[in-house]
Amino acid sequence: MNLEFAAEGWEVEFGLLGAVEVRDRGEVVEIGHVRQRSVLVALLVEEGRPVPVDRLLDRVWGERAPLRARETLYGYVSKLRKVLGVDIERSPAGYRLAVDSPRVDLFRFRALVREGDFDAALALWRGQALDGLESPWFDALRESLHAEREAAELDRNDVALADGRHAAVLPALRRAADERPHDERVAAQLVLALHLSGNDAEALRHYDSVRRRLADELGVDPSRPLQEVHQRILAGDVEPRPSGPRQLPAPHPWFTGRSDELAALGSSGTVVITAIGGTGGIGKTALALHWAHRHVEEFPDGQLYVNLRGFDPSAEPTPPETVLREFLEALGEKTIPAGLDALAARYRSVVAGRRMLVLLDNARSTEQVVPLLPGSTATVLVTSRLKLAGLVAAHGARSVSLDVLQPADAREFLAARLGVERVTAEPGVVADLVSWCGGLPLALSIVAARAAMEPDFPLAVFAEELREQPLDALDAGEIGTNLRAVFSWSVAALPDEAARAFGLLGTVGTADVSLAAVAALLDRSVARTRMVLRELENAHLVQQHVPGRYRMHDLVGLYAADLPASPGSRLADFYAATSRAAALTLEPHKALPEHESGHVLSFADQAAAMAWFDAEHACLMTEQRLALERADFEVVSMLGHTMNSYHLRRGRTSDDVDAWLMALRATEALGDEFRQATAHMCLGADYVELGQSSLGHKHFARSLELFARTGDHVAHGSVHRLIAWAAEFEGDLEKALEHSLLGLEKFRAAGAEIREAESLNDVGWRYACLNRYAEARTYCEDARLLNAKLGHTEGSAATLDSLAHIAHHDGRHADAVAHYREALALYRELDNSAEQATVLEHLGDVHAAAGEDDLAREQWGRALELYRVQGRVAEAAALERRV
Numbered sequence: 001m002n003l004e005f006a007a008e009g010w011e012v013e014f015g016l017l018g019a020v021e022v023r024d025r026g027e028v029v030e031i032g033h034v035r036q037r038s039v040l041v042a043l044l045v046e047e048g049r050p051v052p053v054d055r056l057l058d059r060v061w062g063e064r065a066p067l068r069a070r071e072t073l074y075g076y077v078s079k080l081r082k083v084l085g086v087d088i089e090r091s092p093a094g095y096r097l098a099v100d101s102p103r104v105d106l107f108r109f110r111a112l113v114r115e116g117d118f119d120a121a122l123a124l125w126r127g128q129a130l131d132g133l134e135s136p137w138f139d140a141l142r143e144s145l146h147a148e149r150e151a152a153e154l155d156r157n158d159v160a161l162a163d164g165r166h167a168a169v170l171p172a173l174r175r176a177a178d179e180r181p182h183d184e185r186v187a188a189q190l191v192l193a194l195h196l197s198g199n200d201a202e203a204l205r206h207y208d209s210v211r212r213r214l215a216d217e218l219g220v221d222p223s224r225p226l227q228e229v230h231q232r233i234l235a236g237d238v239e240p241r242p243s244g245p246r247q248l249p250a251p252h253p254w255f256t257g258r259s260d261e262l263a264a265l266g267s268s269g270t271v272v273i274t275a276i277g278g279t280g281g282i283g284k285t286a287l288a289l290h291w292a293h294r295h296v297e298e299f300p301d302g303q304l305y306v307n308l309r310g311f312d313p314s315a316e317p318t319p320p321e322t323v324l325r326e327f328l329e330a331l332g333e334k335t336i337p338a339g340l341d342a343l344a345a346r347y348r349s350v351v352a353g354r355r356m357l358v359l360l361d362n363a364r365s366t367e368q369v370v371p372l373l374p375g376s377t378a379t380v381l382v383t384s385r386l387k388l389a390g391l392v393a394a395h396g397a398r399s400v401s402l403d404v405l406q407p408a409d410a411r412e413f414l415a416a417r418l419g420v421e422r423v424t425a426e427p428g429v430v431a432d433l434v435s436w437c438g439g440l441p442l443a444l445s446i447v448a449a450r451a452a453m454e455p456d457f458p459l460a461v462f463a464e465e466l467r468e469q470p471l472d473a474l475d476a477g478e479i480g481t482n483l484r485a486v487f488s489w490s491v492a493a494l495p496d497e498a499a500r501a502f503g504l505l506g507t508v509g510t511a512d513v514s515l516a517a518v519a520a521l522l523d524r525s526v527a528r529t530r531m532v533l534r535e536l537e538n539a540h541l542v543q544q545h546v547p548g549r550y551r552m553h554d555l556v557g558l559y560a561a562d563l564p565a566s567p568g569s570r571l572a573d574f575y576a577a578t579s580r581a582a583a584l585t586l587e588p589h590k591a592l593p594e595h596e597s598g599h600v601l602s603f604a605d606q607a608a609a610m611a612w613f614d615a616e617h618a619c620l621m622t623e624q625r626l627a628l629e630r631a632d633f634e635v636v637s638m639l640g641h642t643m644n645s646y647h648l649r650r651g652r653t654s655d656d657v658d659a660w661l662m663a664l665r666a667t668e669a670l671g672d673e674f675r676q677a678t679a680h681m682c683l684g685a686d687y688v689e690l691g692q693s694s695l696g697h698k699h700f701a702r703s704l705e706l707f708a709r710t711g712d713h714v715a716h717g718s719v720h721r722l723i724a725w726a727a728e729f730e731g732d733l734e735k736a737l738e739h740s741l742l743g744l745e746k747f748r749a750a751g752a753e754i755r756e757a758e759s760l761n762d763v764g765w766r767y768a769c770l771n772r773y774a775e776a777r778t779y780c781e782d783a784r785l786l787n788a789k790l791g792h793t794e795g796s797a798a799t800l801d802s803l804a805h806i807a808h809h810d811g812r813h814a815d816a817v818a819h820y821r822e823a824l825a826l827y828r829e830l831d832n833s834a835e836q837a838t839v840l841e842h843l844g845d846v847h848a849a850a851g852e853d854d855l856a857r858e859q860w861g862r863a864l865e866l867y868r869v870q871g872r873v874a875e876a877a878a879l880e881r882r883v
Contacts (some may be wrong), residue, residue: 754790
């Protein structure tokens with residue numbers, strides 16, 4: 001999904017093909033210094049794909065990243081959001097900036113090159129690409145972009161020469177020949193242009209000069225294309241002479257997108273064997289044919305094509321012997337030998353020295369392809385639903401895997417197929433069609449074909465059908481145009497264990513899943529699970545989009561979900577038991593019931609536990625909802641309890657409400673009043689924080705009522721602690737102190753030292769809020785000693801925050817700074833980013849009071865960035881207004 005510009009009326013364009021610039025209606029927009037521009041470009045070039053923070057740091061600074069580089073990066077992103085008026089999204093996958101492709105000159109350049117409008121494409125260049133940006137990554141990117149420009153120039157020259165416009169390109173060819181004296185394609189173009197201009201003497205002199213230079217400096221003869229131009233001039237023949245078989249099928253008429261993949265395929269001079277992989281319907285054959293027809297002039301000795309029928313439900317894969325006989329016949333051989341080895345040897349001999357293209361479509365295996373590989377100069381394209389790792393490993397093939405089309409390319413495809421007028425008339429509906437097709441070219445083709453056959457139907461008819469029954473809507477009633485059938489061919493080719501795993505993955509219900517979770521789902525070891533998933537990856541039915549995490553295309557997932565599978569409770573038990581282990585790592589004294597799983601994970605420290613929650617949060621929330629639907633109430637309750645500490649540390653209050661509401665329904669179904677009371681207590685705190693105090697206090701009251709029946713002093717004390725916090729949040733400091741003291745009394749009566757230490761700090765803090773600093777300091781120092789005795793890191797951090805506040809208001813500036821910095825270090829150790837933000841804001845206040853304005857602004861800026869990342873809009877707005 002492309003993000004719209006937030007600034008009203010902006011028509012912003014981005015220039016990368018020269019000095020980096022941003023323009024609004026032609027006027028230059030100031031976007032900051034070189035590093036800030038570097039961040040913008042590093043995000044823009046991904047065309048809406050997320051960039052992990054570590055990768056972004058490497059792109060911008062390389063090995064010269066400054067101290068606190070992450071915080072500096074956060075600041076740059078924040079400033080870019082303000083300057084550009086765009087939403088640069090932050091997610092666990094990284095930062096993401098998506099803008100419409102026509103707004104970026106680089107993407108316009110590539111689109112124009114794809115369309116063959118080379119003059120318009122080259123006119124977009126203003127100088128050296130990304131001029132002024134410096135890092136190893138930018139240097140490599142700049143070199144790659146200039147290679148794209150040179151390729152476009154060469155293609156432009158070929159077209160111009162074929163059209164008789166030799167005079168127009170002659171000056172540029174002279175300059176290119178001077179700049180790249182060893183480029184034989186440039187040399188051949190210049191020799192031909194000179195001849196067509198009537199200057200044979202200079203053409204032959206230039207050829208001879210290049211020939212001698214190549215011999216003297218590189219010890220090689222001119223390439224065959226350059227020699228052929230020379231010979232044709234000597235013979236007075238400059239017209240192309242067709243020779244050899246021309247077997248390529250027609251290109252797909254509505255091919256769109258795939259600029260990166262086309263660039264990866266390169267040209268015949270650099271790619272000998274290319275394996276194009278992707279799931280069924282992803283557009284492998286369309287890409288191969290599009291590339292082949294664009295480069296057909298590079299293969300004057302012919303083009304061979306065969307459909308190897310690797311995944312055809314109506315026929316067995318075509319044997320290599322059959323293909324070799326057909327190829328030899330097409331190459332004019334009269335006597336065809338018998339036996340695979342003899343056929344392959346004759347084939348290699350016949351093709352040797354020829355500039356040919358061999359397109360092997362729909363291969364089933366590396367073994368099927370290897371006998372069909374020429375031995376020398378021919379270029380080979382291989383398409384397959386499998387990755388053909390053996391072809392890559394043993395034969396040096398380049399692997400080009402296809403993903404789905406970007407939304408802009410998908411819309412362009414529909415416009416090409418249905419007409420711009422029909423598509424622009426229903427933009428919202430087209431967006432729905434693109435979304436439900438998930439960028440899968442076959443799905444888009446089926447929808448477009450159905451819509452083309454019913455030109456009077458509004459597109460909303462097809463969008464509604466897709467929304468209700470996606471796989472049924474993508475059945476055009478013929479072989480090859482039924483998405484279920486296409487997917488089934490891939491699954492049918494799988495080993496039994498992998499096919500069973502595919503069906504079980506259809507029951508997961510989340511966007512992605514971890515390796516450990518799949519191991520639990522399959523009830524296999526991690527090592528065995530990795531091998532099974534590799535089978536599915538090889539068939540392009542799952543994708544390992546980041547190390548250790550797997551996902552399916554939405555439509556593949558729907559197909560998998562339709563397959564019969566019985567996962568049992570293994571995945572739910574894994575999430576519940578591992579979430580319990582992670583929660584106990586964060587809070588070792590938390591009271592949680594046991595939960596059994598044969599695949600439970602353990603965590604070395606709190607940072608590891610928080611990292612697991614970060615990665616699995618969406619899966620945990622989904623699993624809790626699914627468990628509630630199937631009445632697995634113990635799992636629902638466990639997940640509500642175990643995610644609470646994580647939600648608090650990450651400032652995810654709304655998520656905490658959702659989790660506790662589900663847990664409350666589960667505990668009510670179980671009739672467990674103690675766990676009901678816990679849910680009411682936590683919901684009370686969440687609702688107060690979200691500004692719904694009345695609802696929050698209703699939950700507090702119900703919690704006290706239920707805990708009163710249990711006689712549990714610790715539980716009672718916990719409710720009083722949260723009521724005290726809520727009272728302070730609402731500005732009633734006397735009530736906050738009252739409930740803090742009641743909580744402390746309950747914890748002491750229960751002998752719960754951890755909770756007593758936390759309550760001592762609570763009481764001290766409330767005295768401080770009432771400006772009674774002597775009493776405040778006494779309670780907080782007692783809390784500090786007890787936390788140290790117990791090794792309670794989180795309690796120590798909170799107490800240091802309180803002592804820093806007291807020191808600040810006692811006028812002890814150095815003590816306040818020291819306490820805040822110590823608290824900050826502990827919260828970093830705990831990976832508690834929510835409290836880090838709060839402490840940073842308070843530390844800025846201390847520096848400001850001491851007249852240290854630069855230090856104050858630095859801390860406030862870091863706090864503000866964290867508030868924004870955490871979605872704490874109110875805190876961010878309040879801090880912005882205040883500073």
